[in-house]
Amino acid sequence: MGTTERLDDADRKILALLRRDGRRSYADIGREIGLSTPTVKRRVDHLESTGVIRGYAAVVDTARLGQGIEAITEIYCADRTTPSDVVANLAGIDEVVSAVTVSGEPDAVLRLQVDDVRHLERVIEDLRHRPDVVRTRTMIVLSVLVDRPTALGR
Numbered sequence: 001m002g003t004t005e006r007l008d009d010a011d012r013k014i015l016a017l018l019r020r021d022g023r024r025s026y027a028d029i030g031r032e033i034g035l036s037t038p039t040v041k042r043r044v045d046h047l048e049s050t051g052v053i054r055g056y057a058a059v060v061d062t063a064r065l066g067q068g069i070e071a072i073t074e075i076y077c078a079d080r081t082t083p084s085d086v087v088a089n090l091a092g093i094d095e096v097v098s099a100v101t102v103s104g105e106p107d108a109v110l111r112l113q114v115d116d117v118r119h120l121e122r123v124i125e126d127l128r129h130r131p132d133v134v135r136t137r138t139m140i141v142l143s144v145l146v147d148r149p150t151a152l153g154r
Contacts, residue, residue: 005052010035014043015053019148022056069114070141073124074106081107081132089130095123106137 007015013033017024026040035043047053077086083101086108090096098111110127114120120138127136 005047005050007052011043011047011052014040015047018044018053069116069120070144071112071114071120072139072141073110073112073127074137075108075110075127075133076105076135076137077107077132078134083108085132089127089132093123093126095119112138 010033014029017029017032026044027037029035030037030040033040044053075086075089077089086099086101090099090110095112095114096110097113099108101108112120112123114123117140120140124136124138127133
């Protein structure tokens, strides 16, 4: 594990603004929070170099791409399966858009994006044939009520 970064209010404000719009200019951010453009750039560079900001991404409407179904799949693995084993078992399954280990019964919970139910069935069958995967449990997402980046300082 890396070291924990201590953020001041200005860093928190910068992160909040970048979460809402990662393409926002340093000048615009600086105007909103009362810092100069070079100061904002220096702070963002520091947040990037320390790994607080891991990257930037486009938010894609997958339904417009024909990937109209999202599913949540719990995977249950053989004894002594490590998180790195789980990651290895997910290799090559592009439909997995997110995977987390959790407390409780499942070893991991996956978020899947697929075209249709048949596509989902093929992905689940693929998962079930992976080494270490003993069983799965899948739920189809009916609607997304909240989907936002994580917030700091809760």
